[in-house]
Amino acid sequence: MADEIKLTLSRYNPDKDGEYTTQTYTIPYHNDWSILDALNHIKAELDGSISYRWSCRMAVCGSCGMMVNGTPRLTCSTYLNEFYPGEISLEPLANFPVVRDLVVDISDFMAKLTSIKPWIIRKNKKDEVDVSSEYLQTPAQMTVYRQQSLCINCTLCYAACPVYGLHPEFIGPAVIALGYRYNNDSRDEGKEERRKVLANEAGVWKCTVVGDCTEVCPKHVDPSAAIQRTKVDSAISWFFSKLTGRGE
Amino acid sequence: MEILSHDILIVGGGGAGLRAAIAISQSNPSLKTAIVSKVYPMRSHTVAAEGGSAAVLKEDDNHDLHAYDTIKGSDFLADQDAVEAFVRDATKEVIQIERWGCPWNREEDGRIAARWFGGMSRKRTLHASDKTGFHLLHALFQTSLKYDSLMRYDEWHVSALLVDDGKIAGVLAIDTRRGTFSILAARTVILCTGGVGRIYAFTSNAGILTGDGAALAYRSGAPLKDMEFIQFHPSGLLRTGILITEASRGEGGYLFNKEGKRFMENYAPTKMELAPRDIVSRSIMEEIAAKRGFEGPYGSYVHLDLRHLGEPKIMEKLPMVRELCLDFAGMDPVYEPIPIRPTMHYTMGGVHTDKDGKTPIAGLLAAGEAACVSIHGANRLGSNSLTELLVFGARAGRTAVEYASSAKPCPSERLQALAKEKMDFIQKRYIRTENGTERVGAILSELRKTMDEKVGIYRREEGLQEAIQIIQRLKDRFNRIRLTQQSKVFNTELIGAMELDNMLEVAHVVAMCAMIRKESRGGHARKDFPKRDDEQFLHHSLTFQSPDGPRRETLPVTFTKWKPEERKY
Numbered sequence: 001m002a003d004e005i006k007l008t009l010s011r012y013n014p015d016k017d018g019e020y021t022t023q024t025y026t027i028p029y030h031n032d033w034s035i036l037d038a039l040n041h042i043k044a045e046l047d048g049s050i051s052y053r054w055s056c057r058m059a060v061c062g063s064c065g066m067m068v069n070g071t072p073r074l075t076c077s078t079y080l081n082e083f084y085p086g087e088i089s090l091e092p093l094a095n096f097p098v099v100r101d102l103v104v105d106i107s108d109f110m111a112k113l114t115s116i117k118p119w120i121i122r123k124n125k126k127d128e129v130d131v132s133s134e135y136l137q138t139p140a141q142m143t144v145y146r147q148q149s150l151c152i153n154c155t156l157c158y159a160a161c162p163v164y165g166l167h168p169e170f171i172g173p174a175v176i177a178l179g180y181r182y183n184n185d186s187r188d189e190g191k192e193e194r195r196k197v198l199a200n201e202a203g204v205w206k207c208t209v210v211g212d213c214t215e216v217c218p219k220h221v222d223p224s225a226a227i228q229r230t231k232v233d234s235a236i237s238w239f240f241s242k243l244t245g246r247g248e
Numbered sequence: 249m250e251i252l253s254h255d256i257l258i259v260g261g262g263g264a265g266l267r268a269a270i271a272i273s274q275s276n277p278s279l280k281t282a283i284v285s286k287v288y289p290m291r292s293h294t295v296a297a298e299g300g301s302a303a304v305l306k307e308d309d310n311h312d313l314h315a316y317d318t319i320k321g322s323d324f325l326a327d328q329d330a331v332e333a334f335v336r337d338a339t340k341e342v343i344q345i346e347r348w349g350c351p352w353n354r355e356e357d358g359r360i361a362a363r364w365f366g367g368m369s370r371k372r373t374l375h376a377s378d379k380t381g382f383h384l385l386h387a388l389f390q391t392s393l394k395y396d397s398l399m400r401y402d403e404w405h406v407s408a409l410l411v412d413d414g415k416i417a418g419v420l421a422i423d424t425r426r427g428t429f430s431i432l433a434a435r436t437v438i439l440c441t442g443g444v445g446r447i448y449a450f451t452s453n454a455g456i457l458t459g460d461g462a463a464l465a466y467r468s469g470a471p472l473k474d475m476e477f478i479q480f481h482p483s484g485l486l487r488t489g490i491l492i493t494e495a496s497r498g499e500g501g502y503l504f505n506k507e508g509k510r511f512m513e514n515y516a517p518t519k520m521e522l523a524p525r526d527i528v529s530r531s532i533m534e535e536i537a538a539k540r541g542f543e544g545p546y547g548s549y550v551h552l553d554l555r556h557l558g559e560p561k562i563m564e565k566l567p568m569v570r571e572l573c574l575d576f577a578g579m580d581p582v583y584e585p586i587p588i589r590p591t592m593h594y595t596m597g598g599v600h601t602d603k604d605g606k607t608p609i610a611g612l613l614a615a616g617e618a619a620c621v622s623i624h625g626a627n628r629l630g631s632n633s634l635t636e637l638l639v640f641g642a643r644a645g646r647t648a649v650e651y652a653s654s655a656k657p658c659p660s661e662r663l664q665a666l667a668k669e670k671m672d673f674i675q676k677r678y679i680r681t682e683n684g685t686e687r688v689g690a691i692l693s694e695l696r697k698t699m700d701e702k703v704g705i706y707r708r709e710e711g712l713q714e715a716i717q718i719i720q721r722l723k724d725r726f727n728r729i730r731l732t733q734q735s736k737v738f739n740t741e742l743i744g745a746m747e748l749d750n751m752l753e754v755a756h757v758v759a760m761c762a763m764i765r766k767e768s769r770g771g772h773a774r775k776d777f778p779k780r781d782d783e784q785f786l787h788h789s790l791t792f793q794s795p796d797g798p799r800r801e802t803l804p805v806t807f808t809k810w811k812p813e814e815r816k817y
Binding site for chain 1 (some may be wrong): 265287288292341344351356360393402454568571576656689734735736739
């Protein structure tokens with residue numbers, strides 16, 4: 001008999017009975033299959049009714065995050081051979097409302113993403129559309145924000161973050177990293193505008209430095225470091241505002 | 249049915265759609281504009297583009313050189329007026345995206361850097377390491393967020409266009425989340441839905457590339473142009489077909505056969521590994537046919553060797569190549585050559601448009617890979633497509649503003665009537681399928697296998713005829729489809745069925761156009777007609793839907809400065 005592996009999927013259908021159940025599928029084991037390959041096999045061959053998101057299958061679109069045996073992972077780049085001969089359990093990303101089966105509602109994340117104003121802000125608005133020449137930016141200046149510009153919005157860090165689980169108002173790791181990315185881009189002049197979001201009660205000070213966000217990040221964005229550096233930065237500017245009498 | 253009214257609707261939230269949206273929001277924020285996309289915009293496939301975006305920025309370069317390279321690359325099938333407009337706008341667009349935050353790699357002095365790319369006679373490919381599409385898409389998406397006037401319908405799938413008496417009136421779309429259909433009315437609709445890659449099994453394309461825009465337009469009477477021209481990228485990772493960027497050769501990587509020879513010297517002695525993609529892909533296939541390829545459990549392949557570039561350069565210029573190799577092929581290109589073979593990559597054809605994005609249906613526009621302007625002709629040069637979606641996204645946006653300001657909206661009774669007809673069709677075809685027996689997965693996998701085997705890099709008359717027969721049979725089987733997911737919320741089986749229907753329609757056109765074009769030009773290579781035949785085939789193919797299947801007409805190519813010549817590298 002060919003080798004097999006068991007995958008247990010979390011099922012939820014609000015149309016039907018609205019109950020969370022699980023369903024186990026036994027499929028042929030291939031040591032080069034990703035978990036996403038296995039899901040696509042199940043959907044095409046065994047059960048067309050399962051719902052999950054996926055698209056690029058090359059770890060750059062950020063769609064296919066799930067809890068794999070309790071840890072948030074991209075299923076396209078997580079392989080069966082990591083678990084075989086053990087079983088695999090798949091659940092929707094933690095800390096988000098479930099829409100259906102393995103699909104979660106990320107609208108809270110999307111709203112927070114917009115709130116940080118993730119675009120180049122210039123004091124002179126004409127700069128934004130002046131195409132006569134590029135802004136100059138040296139490779140060294142780019143290095144300062146490069147790492148934080150690599151976030152694919154997969155939201156694994158939100159699923160891993162215990163603070164976001166307890167305090168859903170927390171703007172969270174990826175959004176803070178993105179704020180850090182723009183604040184530290186030499187072309188940007190929007191730090192003041194973002195401070196309101198970054199340094200308020202739902203901002204960086206909520207973070208208790210657990211570091212799980214950095215641990216699970218598939219793109220090594222290191223949101224935890226971005227949060228701690230933003231804390232330092234915001235403490236310094238608070239101190240200066242007191243010193244100079246220019247409150248916020 | 250619910251009617252949601254807009255002035256302009258953009259279908260697809262990838263690079264072209266977002267660029268159009270920003271152009272509209274900037275020039276007239278009072279227009280009610282929305283992006284309707286079947287995925288969140290930052291998931292769109294633009295995200296996966298790697299190598300770069302071509303534009304003239306440097307002192308040793310000029311627009312005529314970029315235009316000539318593009319036209320020669322196209323095997324003289326590109327419309328030269330469109331190419332000239334493209335290269336001129338390109339320079340402005342790549343600076344504009346820089347000003348919106350795209351982290352282009354830089355020279356030491358802070359100016360934007362450029363790299364070599366296939367078929368380009370100058371270093372003109374701007375890049376953000378080898379994650380150019382990712383950075384470009386996120387810069388566009390994030391910039392789009394600052395326009396409060398711009399609405400989005402995320403995870404809505406467009407099921408039909410509503411066309412009233414030759415004029416666009418809106419679309420019928422399903423909100424995947426709720427599972428309900430609505431009329432999204434609009435005076436102008438821009439299709440930015442990307443290519444048709446998933447009709448092939450071995451492809452670099454994401455799962456969402458199902459030819460939706462092409463099928464929607466085609467069913468509504470708009471013609472598809474040059475659909476026989478499919479680009480196969482030389483370097484697909486074995487097993488998955490995932491793209492390894494051409495920048496790996498632009499930065500100095502070599503191709504080797506199993507005899508350890510840089511075989512490109514037999515095919516393109518001047519350009520070597522940096523010949524255009526169609527030529528490099530065919531060269532690899534010739535090596536494999538001559539038994540000079542390697543053999544393994546995932547079939548035949550050749551080596552792409554980056555080892556001599558060294559780890560620091562690979563990490564600086566090609567970090568994603570290394571990530572992809574480690575994650576998806578279990579090998580490290582710093583120490584081992586990468587096993588590769590050609591993978592379906594890009595759809596040169598698409599919805600027929602002029603250089604302002606207009607289709608023959610009034611108010612219906614298209615841009616990006618979904619459209620065929622045509623600037624790529626029979627073969628696209630690497631790094632022209634990211635630029636294309638900026639240039640033609642912006643152009644379509646400007647055209648839409650102009651058109652929407654004068655067009656009248658369709659009356660709501662008429663919209664309801666148009667939508668009811670479509671809705672009845674959808675109910676019958678996809679939803680009430682209790683008596684069906686056929687599965688989506690089974691039809692899809694046979695389609696993809698057929699396209700790989702019979703409408704691939706090399707084509708022959710018999711194979712193409714067989715492909716058409718098989719596709720017709722699959723279409724017939726689709727009439728007996730059965731869906732097992734009987735609920736509304738996030739019903740991916742229903743969406744999958746609609747996508748498969750689109751793919752069958754488009755694949756039929758690709759195979760038929762490939763059969764009729766009895767010559768070899770650019771990405772279309774016929775073993776039985778190995779030469780280019782300008783006497784008979786120096787024209788675009790234009791395909792209309794008809795009750796008897798695809799009906800093909802021709803359209804002359806526009807020439808300005810450059811006469812057709814033999815294409816040698």
